[in-house]
Amino acid sequence: MWFAEEVGELSRALRKVNPEDKKSIKHLEEEFADCFAWLSTLASLSGIKLDKTIEKYKNGCPKCNKKPCICKEKRIKLNIKNQKPKTHTKKRKNNG
Numbered sequence: 001m002w003f004a005e006e007v008g009e010l011s012r013a014l015r016k017v018n019p020e021d022k023k024s025i026k027h028l029e030e031e032f033a034d035c036f037a038w039l040s041t042l043a044s045l046s047g048i049k050l051d052k053t054i055e056k057y058k059n060g061c062p063k064c065n066k067k068p069c070i071c072k073e074k075r076i077k078l079n080i081k082n083q084k085p086k087t088h089t090k091k092r093k094n095n096g
């Protein structure tokens with residue numbers, strides 16, 4: 001399924017993004033766009049209106065009701081511009 005492939009590409013782009021490299025950021029934006037386009041297509045083909053589905057999260061996280069979510073679940077540590085600096089610098093294994 002195309003959508004699953006795009007999610008894989010987005011995942012790889014998230015792992016490899018370099019906030020100092022504009023080309024890297026642009027690539028990440030494109031992968032988000034691709035995922036959104038396929039998600040929109042799947043919703044449309046299924047007769048689902050995405051704007052209606054977003055209502056689930058209009059008040060923030062459905063579990064903790066916070067924006068952003070403060071649930072203590074595993075989170076991906078990203079080193080992206082708009083996030084607070086992370087002290088966690090352990091390198092990830094490169095799975096491809």
Ligand SMILES: [Zn+2]
Nearest residue numbers: 061064069071
């Ligand atoms: Zn939450």
